[in-house]
Amino acid sequence: MGTQTEGEVSLHGEMNTLIRRSKPDRSQRIRNVVQWLFVALNGWLGVRFFLWVSYFERGGEGLYVPRPAGAEGWLPIAGLMNFKYFLLTGLVPSIHPAAMFLFVAFLLMSLILKKAFCAWLCPVGTLSELLWKLGRKIFGRNLHLPRWADLSLRGMKYLLLTFFVFVIGTMSVEALQSFMSTPYGLIADVKMLNFFRDMGDTAMIVIALLVLSSMLVQNFWCRYLCPYGALMGLVSLLSPVKIRRDAEACIDCGKCARACPAGLPVDRLMQIRSAECSACMVCVAACPAQNALQFSLPPRRAAAPAQRWFSRALGPLAVTGILAYIFFGLILFARATNHWQTNIPRAVYMNLVPHANEVTHPGM
Ligand code: SF4
Ligand code: SF4
Incomplete structure (x- = not known):
């Protein structure tokens, strides 16, 4: 995703925002x-x-x-x-x-x-x-x-x-x-x-x-x-459930990192191992790209790529x-x-x- 032009990022972002609007994130309200x-x-x-x-x-x-x-x-x-x-x-x-x-x-x-x-x-x-x-x-x-x-x-x-x-x-x-x-x-x-x-x-x-x-x-x-x-x-640090980022779906907007109260570079990592991550899901709520960021179990090797970890994601109600x-x-x-x-x-x-x-x- 790092090679996208500004126009592509913006278009991708707008499309994902539209998708997101039809399914508002409830994690912060529930938390x-x-x-x-x-x-x-x-x-x-x-x-x-x-x-x-x-x-x-x-x-x-x-x-x-x-x-x-x-x-x-x-x-x-x-x-x-x-x-x-x-x-x-x-x-x-x-x-x-x-x-x-x-x-x-x-x-x-x-x-x-x-x-x-x-x-x-x-x-x-x-x-x-x-x-x-x-x-x-x-x-x-x-x-x-x-x-x-x-x-x-x-x-x-x-x-x-x-x-x-x-x-x-x-x-x-x-x-x-x-x-x-x-x-x-x-x-x-x-x-x-x-x-x-x-x-x-x-x-x-x-x-x-x-x-x-x-x-x-x-x-x-x-x-x-x-x-x-x-x-x-x-x-x-031993927790199997972590914030995980899908580089394919990510539009590199950096909103997750800017929103993270722990100051973690969520937009640059594939998963957050840090002992500072409090599973607050603020980054997930801030992310405009559909399914780019999830609080999930590790990927299942045999699963199809598109369902790899999101089928194992935990929503706020599950938490x-x-x-x-x-x-x-x-x-x-x-x-x-x-x-x-x-x-x-x-x-x-x-x-x-x-x-x-x-x-x-x-x-x-
Ligand atoms: S869950 Fe909270 S603390 Fe952890 S990376 Fe996301 S915003 Fe930061
Ligand atoms: S907020 Fe979502 S789309 Fe933006 S950098 Fe973070 S994971 Fe990628």
Whole structure:
């Protein structure tokens, strides 16, 4: 396609645009619905968790709301520790097991569908996307950092990930078990809530800087700082489903690359292997050429050339279905096997929750 003249590119582009108009791309609408449903789910979990904590803070007076185990999705470090414990012992940990099931669900999603967790489910990813779109509206555009700065900053999330993996990787089974049984481990979720409730000046300034950076640079937090996203990205390198480009159908317009929030050169590659690809399908939505770009499984060797990979493409509904299958499948499995809830006696919570701010990390 690189030898097309400008006139040919334009004619080809117009023809494909006409074809595309008869079949509008729904991927971004569907993805946005999934994202905001997940934000709503997290909001609902947050409110229920807050009510549960308030009950103990009031000394057991008033409305009691059962503790929503799903709030443990906000404990990725506990999820990683528990997963290691499970791998070494074959036992499901009794404290924060939901953190582990959710952690495994998000790993599985990344293994199958690239970093789809980040662009389809993670509420922080959704907020980041909202912020850079807002920033683009206010300032007219987003900033693109020079390549050296971009690469160095991207390394930070891997450094943070290395730190957590090293610390947890060097812990023995006994150390993992005893950490989770400390007061800090037992109410790590309450500590997390209190961090947001009683934010100090420093934390507020850091968050304000992150918000501003996220308005200026697309997905600032996810791209440079999130160790969870870094882990999902590394796992996603094994994903068989990738963004793939058909050079025959491509009209070399470059719209995919210009639209990609991860700044990937989609228009120059045959498939996107990068750990930065979040399967957001923005490139697919931006592509004016029919079937030039798809989120698909690898080509089948025996298939006829025209059907090679597009017969194996995944549309947004299929992506939604797979994400829902993994997410709800693991939750239902954990519930059915009685491993979803952390079963700590109420008296322990009654003792710890009102004094959560005095409970310190065992390493301090
Ligand atoms: S390559 Fe496509 S799917 Fe991947 S991050 Fe860029 S726009 Fe999203
Ligand atoms: S794959 Fe990219 S460069 Fe090719 S037609 Fe689609 S948007 Fe244009």
